[in-house]
Amino acid sequence: xxxxxxxxxxxxxxxxxxxxxxxxxxxxxxxxxxxxxxxxxxxxxxxxxxxxxxxxxxxxxxxxxxxxxxxxxxxxxxxxxxxxxxxxxxxxxxxxxxxxxxxxxxxxxxxxxxxxxxxxxxxxxxxxxxxxxxxxxxxxxxxxxxxxxxxxxxxxxxxxxxxxxxxxxxxxxxxxxxxxxxxxxxxxxxxxxxxxxxxxxxxxxxxxxxxxxxxxxxxxxxxxxxxxxxxxxxxxxxxxxxxxxxxxxxxxxxxxxxxxxxxxxxxxxxxxxxxxxxxxxxxxxxxxxxxxxxxxxxxxxxxxxxxxxxxxxxxxxxxxxxxxxxxxxxxxxxxxxxxxxxxxxxxxxxxxxxxxxxxxxxxxxxxxxxxxxxxxxxxxxxxxxxxxxxxxxxxxxxxxxxxxxxxxxxxxxxxxxx
Amino acid sequence: xxxxxxxxxxxxxxxxxxxxxxxxxxxxxxxxxxxxxxxxxxxxxxxxxxxxxxxxxxxxxxxxxxxxxxxxxxxxxxxxxxxxxxxxxxxxxxxxxxxxxxxxxxxxxxxxxxxxxxxxxxxxxxxxxxxxxxxxxxxxxxxxxxxxxxxxxxxxxxxxxxxxxxxxxxxxxxxxxxxx
Numbered sequence: 001x002x003x004x005x006x007x008x009x010x011x012x013x014x015x016x017x018x019x020x021x022x023x024x025x026x027x028x029x030x031x032x033x034x035x036x037x038x039x040x041x042x043x044x045x046x047x048x049x050x051x052x053x054x055x056x057x058x059x060x061x062x063x064x065x066x067x068x069x070x071x072x073x074x075x076x077x078x079x080x081x082x083x084x085x086x087x088x089x090x091x092x093x094x095x096x097x098x099x100x101x102x103x104x105x106x107x108x109x110x111x112x113x114x115x116x117x118x119x120x121x122x123x124x125x126x127x128x129x130x131x132x133x134x135x136x137x138x139x140x141x142x143x144x145x146x147x148x149x150x151x152x153x154x155x156x157x158x159x160x161x162x163x164x165x166x167x168x169x170x171x172x173x174x175x176x177x178x179x180x181x182x183x184x185x186x187x188x189x190x191x192x193x194x195x196x197x198x199x200x201x202x203x204x205x206x207x208x209x210x211x212x213x214x215x216x217x218x219x220x221x222x223x224x225x226x227x228x229x230x231x232x233x234x235x236x237x238x239x240x241x242x243x244x245x246x247x248x249x250x251x252x253x254x255x256x257x258x259x260x261x262x263x264x265x266x267x268x269x270x271x272x273x274x275x276x277x278x279x280x281x282x283x284x285x286x287x288x289x290x291x292x293x294x295x296x297x298x299x300x301x302x303x304x305x306x307x308x309x310x311x312x313x314x315x316x317x318x319x320x321x322x323x324x325x326x327x328x329x330x331x332x333x334x335x336x337x338x339x340x341x342x343x344x345x346x347x348x349x350x351x352x353x354x355x356x357x358x359x360x361x362x363x364x365x366x367x368x369x370x371x372x373x374x375x376x377x378x379x380x381x382x383x384x385x386x387x388x389x390x391x392x393x394x395x396x397x398x399x400x401x402x403x404x405x406x407x408x409x410x411x412x413x414x415x416x417x418x
Numbered sequence: 419x420x421x422x423x424x425x426x427x428x429x430x431x432x433x434x435x436x437x438x439x440x441x442x443x444x445x446x447x448x449x450x451x452x453x454x455x456x457x458x459x460x461x462x463x464x465x466x467x468x469x470x471x472x473x474x475x476x477x478x479x480x481x482x483x484x485x486x487x488x489x490x491x492x493x494x495x496x497x498x499x500x501x502x503x504x505x506x507x508x509x510x511x512x513x514x515x516x517x518x519x520x521x522x523x524x525x526x527x528x529x530x531x532x533x534x535x536x537x538x539x540x541x542x543x544x545x546x547x548x549x550x551x552x553x554x555x556x557x558x559x560x561x562x563x564x565x566x567x568x569x570x571x572x573x574x575x576x577x578x579x580x581x582x583x584x585x586x587x588x589x590x591x592x593x594x595x596x597x598x
Contacts, residue, residue, distance in 0.1 A: 025578070038450075039496065039497065039498070045456050050590045068453075080454055124494060126496075138520050139520065139523065140498035140520065140523065142498060142527040142528055142589050143523060143524070143527055143589070145590075146589050146590065146593060149593075154579055156579075188441055188490050188493065189489075192516065222519075364450070365450035366449075386443045386445050387468070387470070388446070389445040389449075
């Protein structure tokens with residue numbers, strides 16, 4: 001008897017000769033393997049030490065994406081990016097350079113990462129690709145160097161968990177509020193080392209940007225990857241439309257085996273904030289209302305899409321960021337930047353006093369905007385607020401709309417107050 | 419064939435109140451300010467440089483020492499440096515109830531022993547393990563003994579693929595064996 005398969009099992013089975021089932025270790029064929037400006041130079045070093053000048057398994061499936069320190073603002077990153085560029089030229093690999101933005105997003109926009117595919121990169125949020133039904137996985141530089149050479153990786157098939165959302169969040173809530181609430185409810189245990197499939201209207205009604213937000217924080221819930229059912233509004237097909245290609249989407253079989261089914265009530269869910277120093281330490285905005293802030297950040301792989309900045313601009317339109325407060329804005333990609341330009345969103349953000357920077361990761365590492373000094377309190381649309389990560393200050397995580405509202409007031413506040 | 423029995427002094431990563439620290443993330447193990455470093459030999463001094471109470475670990479650690487940590491060790495980023503910095507310090511192994519998926523893979527691929535020890539908390543509560551004790555662990559059998567206190571305990575043995583990569587040395591060497 002063959003049991004039905006979950007989404008991850010179907011994707012992996014289509015890329016492996018080995019029998020797929022929870023706990024099985026299989027060899028997986030990779031459609032795309034990539035490295036960033038962080039991890040990339042280490043991949044090059046491993047590759048050259050291990051394989052010398054021998055060719056990659058497939059240069060057309062191998063990419064560099066620079067997004068952490070873009071353009072390089074330290075000498076070390078400038079060196080490291082050039083190491084990758086030189087390697088790329090020698091091997092004929094395409095580089096999505098410092099002008100392009102966050103690698104995982106660029107791969108979607110380019111039609112390289114799509115439904116049913118397998119993609120790896122030196123980015124722990126590569127599982128964000130679950131948003132488009134793609135099996136994405138972040139890996140270290142040894143794994144990626146091996147993948148560059150062989151086009152394969154070993155993988156232990158995780159158990160799958162069904163997360164059923166009941167009810168609909170408050171109309172004042174954003175996908176980020178839903179996502180932070182998942183971080184609270186699921187913690188780092190419920191879906192740890194497992195694949196999650198989100199069901200229920202609150203999940204399936206999420207648009208492309210909303211799915212990106214939810215799936216980007218599976219890593220903070222210690223999960224392997226998260227998927228949303230393929231049912232949903234037409235905008236879910238946006239990645240296919242972006243690249244001009246249509247994709248087939250996998251659905252779990254009705255008799256697929258799940259390790260657990262978790263029901264979470266999200267009816268009327270109000271805006272949420274993750275307080276220092278954990279993304280899983282989540283309260284309602286109402287509970288932390290009035291907390292003084294020095295700075296705000298809107299961007300990151302979690303909330304760097306056009307839809308995110310539109311929500312922020314709706315709050316900021318005709319208003320000013322409070323004097324003494326810095327609001328830093330980093331579009332995820334150049335395409336997003338262009339959309340913001342064409343739709344007049346950049347004008348609104350600029351007039352509000354926000355600082356708009358070039359596309360990239362921002363905030364998550366030393367090398368881009370969104371760092372904090374000792375004593376500074378930041379509210380950010382990013383995905384991590386671990387102690388010391390973005391600097392010695394404290395970081396609260398919230399939706400773009402909550403960040404925007406808080407920057408107008410100079411303290412944490414819900415957007416519905418404007 | 420690589421030795422599968424490890425022996426060394428243990429460090430229990432606890433906070434000031436003596437509680438085992440859970441969810442230690444890669445920015446606490448190897449901070450992003452040092453991500454530009456590609457030479458493993460230079461990574462050791464930055465190990466645990468952002469983990470409160472443990473910033474002096476590189477000075478305290480000696481070859482073969484083993485680290486015992488709370489669940490979900492290595493949460494966060496995909497950086498291999500969070501493994502490499504411990505290899506650079508010649509740390510013998512990390513034992514924890516669970517690891518983040520990426521951290522675990524990175525360690526396995528580098529041939530660095532990471533071992534699951536599901537009942538670590540009860541072992542600590544029962545004073546069966548304390549920092550400074552010398553333990554011996556067979557990574558493939560999962561048998562372990564606290565030599566200081568003469569107490570036997572169990573760890574999860576390495577999986578088949580983990581054992582194969584460990585024995586080969588690292589993923590690259592294992593790949594060469596597969597090609598033969």
